[in-house]
Amino acid sequence: MLKKVIPYAHELLRETIQPGEVAVDATCGNGHDTTVLSKLVGDDGIVYAFDIQQQAIDRTMLLLEEQGIDNVHLLLADHQYAQAYIPKADHGRIGGAIFNLGYLPGSDKQTITTPESTVEAIRAISAILKPGGLIVIVVYHGHHGGEQEKQELLDYLTSLDQKEFSVLQYAFINQQNNPPFLLALQKSV
Amino acid sequence: MLKKVIPYAHELLRETIQPGEVAVDATCGNGHDTTVLSKLVGDDGIVYAFDIQQQAIDRTMLLLEEQGIDNVHLLLADHQYAQAYIPKADHGRIGGAIFNLGYLPGSDKQTITTPESTVEAIRAISAILKPGGLIVIVVYHGHHGGEQEKQELLDYLTSLDQKEFSVLQYAFINQQNNPPFLLALQKSV
Numbered sequence: 001m002l003k004k005v006i007p008y009a010h011e012l013l014r015e016t017i018q019p020g021e022v023a024v025d026a027t028c029g030n031g032h033d034t035t036v037l038s039k040l041v042g043d044d045g046i047v048y049a050f051d052i053q054q055q056a057i058d059r060t061m062l063l064l065e066e067q068g069i070d071n072v073h074l075l076l077a078d079h080q081y082a083q084a085y086i087p088k089a090d091h092g093r094i095g096g097a098i099f100n101l102g103y104l105p106g107s108d109k110q111t112i113t114t115p116e117s118t119v120e121a122i123r124a125i126s127a128i129l130k131p132g133g134l135i136v137i138v139v140y141h142g143h144h145g146g147e148q149e150k151q152e153l154l155d156y157l158t159s160l161d162q163k164e165f166s167v168l169q170y171a172f173i174n175q176q177n178n179p180p181f182l183l184a185l186q187k188s189v
Numbered sequence: 190m191l192k193k194v195i196p197y198a199h200e201l202l203r204e205t206i207q208p209g210e211v212a213v214d215a216t217c218g219n220g221h222d223t224t225v226l227s228k229l230v231g232d233d234g235i236v237y238a239f240d241i242q243q244q245a246i247d248r249t250m251l252l253l254e255e256q257g258i259d260n261v262h263l264l265l266a267d268h269q270y271a272q273a274y275i276p277k278a279d280h281g282r283i284g285g286a287i288f289n290l291g292y293l294p295g296s297d298k299q300t301i302t303t304p305e306s307t308v309e310a311i312r313a314i315s316a317i318l319k320p321g322g323l324i325v326i327v328v329y330h331g332h333h334g335g336e337q338e339k340q341e342l343l344d345y346l347t348s349l350d351q352k353e354f355s356v357l358q359y360a361f362i363n364q365q366n367n368p369p370f371l372l373a374l375q376k377s378v
Contacts, residue, residue, distance in 0.1 A: 001321065002201070002357050002375050012191070132190065160363045167363040168191050174349045174356040186191050 005182045008170055009136040010036055012184055013096045016134040020044040021095035024086070026079040026121055027051060027113065030105060031060030033098050038069045041095070047072045048086050050079040053111055056104050080120035083128060091128040101149060102140030102180075112145050115152035122156070126165065126185060135185040142178030157183060164188055194371045197359055198325040199225055201373055202285045205323040209233040210284035213275070215268040215310055216240060216302065219294060220249030222287050227258045230284070236261040237275050239268040242300055245293050268310035272317060280317040290338060291329030291369075301334050304341035311345070315354065315374060324374040331367030346372060353377055 003011065010033075017023055019042035025034045028049040037047045049072050051057050057076050064072055075085050079099075083091070101118060103109040126135055141150040157167045165188065171181035192200065199222075206212055208231035214223045217238040226236045238261050240246050246265050253261055264274050268288075272280070290307060292298040315324060330339040346356045354377065360370035 001378075002323075002355050002373060134191075154362070158362050162361075162364045165363065166191050166361055169358065169360050169362050171358050172351075172355055173343070173347050173358050174354065175351045184191060189190075 002172075005138060005170065005172070005180050009098065009138055009182050009184075012134060012136055013037070013098065014040060016132065016186075017041060017095035021130070022086070022090045022093045023047045023095055024082065024097035024125055025049040026082070026097055026099045026125065027101070028060045028074070029056050029100055031056075031063035033100065034060050034072055035063060035067055035069060037096070037098070038064075038071055041071060043071060045071060046090070048075060048082070049073065050075045050077055050082065050085070052076070052078050053104055053107070055107060078117055078121075080117045080124060082121060083124045086128065092130060094125065094129045095133050097125050097129075097133075097135045099135070099137040100140070101137065101153075102143055102146060109143065112143060113149065114145070115149045118149060118153060119156045122153075122185065126187060129187045131187055131189045133187050137183040137185070138180050139183060140180045146178070153183070157185060160185070191361075194327060194359065194361070194369050198287065198327055198371050198373075201323060201325055202226070202287065203229060205321065205375075206230060206284035210319070211275070211279045211282045212236045212284055213271065213286035213314055214238040215271070215286055215288045215314065216290070217249045217263070218245050218289055220245075220252035222289065223249050223261055224252060224256055224258060226285070226287070227253075227260055230260065232260060234260060235279070237264060237271070238262065239264045239266055239271065239274070241265070241267050242293055242296070244296060267306055269306045269313060271310060272313045275317065281319060283314065283318045284322050286314050286318070286322075286324045288324070288326040289329070290326065290342075291332055291335060298332065301332060302338065303334070304338045307338060307342060308345045311342075311374065315376060318376045320376055320378045322376050326372040326374070327369050328372060329369045335367070342372070346374060349374070
């Protein structure tokens with residue numbers, strides 16, 4: 001069967017991230033993707049997991065403890081400053097990163113990702129990917145502000161030089177209620 | 190690496206078509222996809238390969254002979270009449286089908302697929318897919334008439350009931366010169 005958006009995002013990351021590498025969860029949320037990345041990089045790797053909401057950091061920390069995971073750095077910070085938070089030694093060693101746009105599931109939906117911060121974070125993280133490294137972006141856009149973020153993101157990504165990056169859109173186009181779709185940005189080798 | 194459009198189309202067909210099933214090459218062209226489908230259905234399966242150009246049928250027949258393939262029915266016919274050309278006993282047994290829109294590579298480009306025939310052919314073939322069966326469509330749209338065909342096709346596919354079909358768009362969105370993209374239509378189980 002055609003893979004749904006989130007399993008396909010994880011498959012792309014699995015095909016790209018190698019044990020011992022660095023990975024980034026740009027929006028750790030409830031922590032699920034953080035645990036996926038943790039397993040991909042393994043004991044010799046490291047995951048930097050960002051969120052601007054304490055509630056998300058707390059949930060993720062709880063999940064990591066439950067699963068006995070200790071290769072994750074949790075950062076209560078805006079992902080647009082990823083280059084400052086990720087040590088210089090790890091720049092150029094990032095195998096993969098994931099963004100889930102929109103709001104924290106189960107929250108009051110008052111805090112959402114914004115176009116400026118999202119585009120700036122993608123620009124910052126893509127600059128420190130390894131050659132062949134991948135950023136996957138799960139675009140939720142049904143909420144207030146989501147459509148504008150989607151448009152600004154597409155404008156930015158379609159403008160990227162095809163010699164430096166490939167940008168894939170993976171979307172189910174006959175579904176009701178604005179289902180999320182996937183964007184994947186791969187740095188050329 | 191992110192898979193290019195044609196390898197990804199073939200991967201989807203490989204995941205879906207089982208040995209002994211029926212497959213359809215709706216636009217056999219130079220015959221390459223016909224040989225791919227032939228291998229997927231195997232000795233107990235059958236491929237119906239359509240083209241409206243004698244030149245395409247001739248090229249495909251030559252390729253099939255070269256490769257010793259004998260499980261293909263070549264049909265010099267418009268794919269919109271697929272239901273009439275495919276025996277009733279094979280209706281509902283089609284595991285997968287492929288369309289390559291546009292013109293025959295290496296031809297004078299005077300003969301192109303048209304929106305009416307393409308949409309009607311997709312409607313006809315999708316009605317006789319097995320449950321879970323898949324149609325992949327490689328959309329070339331840089332030629333004269335290509336943009337209109339693309340639009341009419343997208344209008345049709347986005348209107349399909351999500352309970353009956355899933356429609357995936359797989360497209361690289363930062364490339365110059367109107368590269369082809371993929372549409373995949375899967376019948377619900």
